[in-house]
Amino acid sequence: MTTxxxxxxxxxxxxDEFKALDDVSIDVAPGESFGLVGESGSGKSTLLxxxxxxxxxxxxxxxxxxxxxxxxRRDKAFYRDVQMVFQDPYGSLHPRQxxxxxxxxxxxxxGVADGERRILxxxxxxxxxxxxxxxxxxxxxxxQRQRIxxxxxxxxxxxxxxxxxxxxxLDASVQAEVLNLLEQVRRDRKLTFIxxxxxxxxxxxxxxxxxxxxxxxxVERLSSADLVAGxxxxxxxxxxxxxxxxxxxKGAAA
Amino acid sequence: xxxxxxxxxxxxxxxxxxxxxxAVRGVSFTLGRERLGIVGESGSGKSQTGxxxxxxxxxxxxxxxxxxxFEGIDLLSAAPKVxxxxxxxxxxxxxxxxxxxxxxxxxxxxxxxxxxxRHEKVGRAEARERALDxxxxxxxxxxxxxxxxxxxxxxxxxxxxxxxxxxxxAGxxxxxxxxxxxxLDVTVQLEVLGILDKLVSERGMxxxxxxxxxxxxxxxxxxVIVMYAGKIVEELAASDLANxxxxxxxxxxxxxxxxxSDRHPLPVLDRKPEWAL
Numbered sequence: 001m002t003t004x005x006x007x008x009x010x011x012x013x014x015x016d017e018f019k020a021l022d023d024v025s026i027d028v029a030p031g032e033s034f035g036l037v038g039e040s041g042s043g044k045s046t047l048l049x050x051x052x053x054x055x056x057x058x059x060x061x062x063x064x065x066x067x068x069x070x071x072x073r074r075d076k077a078f079y080r081d082v083q084m085v086f087q088d089p090y091g092s093l094h095p096r097q098x099x100x101x102x103x104x105x106x107x108x109x110x111g112v113a114d115g116e117r118r119i120l121x122x123x124x125x126x127x128x129x130x131x132x133x134x135x136x137x138x139x140x141x142x143x144q145r146q147r148i149x150x151x152x153x154x155x156x157x158x159x160x161x162x163x164x165x166x167x168x169x170l171d172a173s174v175q176a177e178v179l180n181l182l183e184q185v186r187r188d189r190k191l192t193f194i195x196x197x198x199x200x201x202x203x204x205x206x207x208x209x210x211x212x213x214x215x216x217x218x219v220e221r222l223s224s225a226d227l228v229a230g231x232x233x234x235x236x237x238x239x240x241x242x243x244x245x246x247x248x249x250k251g252a253a254a
Numbered sequence: 255x256x257x258x259x260x261x262x263x264x265x266x267x268x269x270x271x272x273x274x275x276x277a278v279r280g281v282s283f284t285l286g287r288e289r290l291g292i293v294g295e296s297g298s299g300k301s302q303t304g305x306x307x308x309x310x311x312x313x314x315x316x317x318x319x320x321x322x323x324f325e326g327i328d329l330l331s332a333a334p335k336v337x338x339x340x341x342x343x344x345x346x347x348x349x350x351x352x353x354x355x356x357x358x359x360x361x362x363x364x365x366x367x368x369x370x371x372r373h374e375k376v377g378r379a380e381a382r383e384r385a386l387d388x389x390x391x392x393x394x395x396x397x398x399x400x401x402x403x404x405x406x407x408x409x410x411x412x413x414x415x416x417x418x419x420x421x422x423x424a425g426x427x428x429x430x431x432x433x434x435x436x437x438l439d440v441t442v443q444l445e446v447l448g449i450l451d452k453l454v455s456e457r458g459m460x461x462x463x464x465x466x467x468x469x470x471x472x473x474x475x476x477x478v479i480v481m482y483a484g485k486i487v488e489e490l491a492a493s494d495l496a497n498x499x500x501x502x503x504x505x506x507x508x509x510x511x512x513x514x515s516d517r518h519p520l521p522v523l524d525r526k527p528e529w530a531l
Binding site: 039040142171172173174175176177179180183184198199200201202204205206227228239240241242243244245246247248249 | 295296410439440441442443444447448451466467468469470473474505506509510511512513514517518519520521522523
């Protein structure tokens with residue numbers, strides 16, 4: 001399929017003896033929001049990292065916009081096209097650099113000229129005023145930090161955003177704000193999302209299609225609508241579904 | 255019926271260089287042998303409430319209350335020795351992340367035995383026997399093997415079960431669980447909650463379940479207290495959640511994306527300054 005924006009074919013990632021990804025193939029269409037769910041250690045984050053060139057690919061193909069990516073080397077053009085937002089906003093921002101400097105860094109690396117305008121625009125876009133520009137990360141709340149991380153990813157105007165559990169470190173009330181923000185930027189910029197989450201509620205809310213992963217393999221691919229309607233093929237997916245409904249006392253349901 | 259725990263006008267404040275931070279500002283409730291949930295977002299004071307009851311507030315903080323008593327013992331004026339004897343024996347606490355809250359250089363079995371020997375006069379063989387029984391009670395399949403393992407050698411779910419075993423081995427009357435499953439995978443969460451639920455109801459303990467997840471708490475507890483900015487904004491029966499009156503509680507309920515509800519954008523909390531008054 002050449003229509004896919006991002007695709008992987010029989011991708012294998014091994015750390016020493018451990019197979020983190022085992023023969024994984026996905027296709028993400030342009031402008032689509034694609035979800036990856038599974039428990040810890042299922043390889044969902046590794047898949048994102050492999051696309052970004054952050055995991056040791058042993059075999060298989062990764063294709064982004066019709067370019068086949070070999071090994072872990074990515075050129076600058078790739079990073080203009082693909083950016084990533086990480087899980088923990090406390091760990092992904094430099095603690096001793098101001099927001100301004102952290103947003104300037106990608107611009108400096110890529111030799112973008114109108115830094116001033118772009119930084120102000122990026123801050124505005126994620127709903128933080130210019131007043132946040134010269135603050136340090138410790139002066140911001142978790143939700144504000146994650147907005148900065150999103151601003152940093154958007155500042156190069158990429159077409160594809162890789163989101164690794166972007167809201168799991170946040171409070172429920174703040175999570176809603178960040179999810180709304182992500183949906184809005186996707187609509188405004190016609191972005192393609194690949195989003196990892198362990199929360200089925202979040203994934204079905206954000207994504208059109210999703211892949212369920214377990215032990216480094218994709219066990220099921222389905223659309224959010226199918227999941228909602230309960231058209232589920234695999235027991236593992238059904239287990240995740242039950243788990244996401246919350247605690248139920250045995251016998252109390254009767 | 256005499257309540258197990260009475261909390262009246264509990265306040266916890268932290269003096270800092272830039273002024274006093276009031277983490278808990280006048281919280282009152284009573285607890286019998288029931289399951290009480292305390293819900294709120296980060297910084298609402300829910301964890302500090304639990305810690306104050308346990309007596310784990312940092313030394314530089316100020317804790318005051320009109321009443322803070324456990325089975326007739328005034329916790330605030332009790333001597334440190336009395337509190338030490340209560341802690342672990344009659345009041346126990348489960349913390350969030352077993353990776354950080356278990357001692358990394360002590361085997362799991364020894365940590366459980368330590369709790370027991372600290373509070374009871376038991377022989378080594380008997381202590382080991384009871385620790386193994388307890389590990390079995392939290393549904394660890396091979397207690398003999400896990401007894402000798404170190405925390406880094408077990409998974410998160412297993413570590414949290416070991417933690418529950420450690421806290422329940424001395425037979426406490428009140429258990430405070432501070433986000434006991436937040437660090438665990440969704441699939442493991444339910445298992446651990448099921449174990450906790452079974453043990454609490456079998457032993458007739460009082461439980462305070464602190465969490466940020468309103469839905470989870472309401473499915474697990476009998477009664478729910480919702481905290482915002484150090485105060486209780488609403489208290490209601492868990493079955494009554496749908497009729498929550500306070501806009502903050504309603505907001506917390508609504509802002510979660512749920513499977514099968516198609517709401518774009520999600521409703522967000524519109525924080526009113528008067529909530530924090």
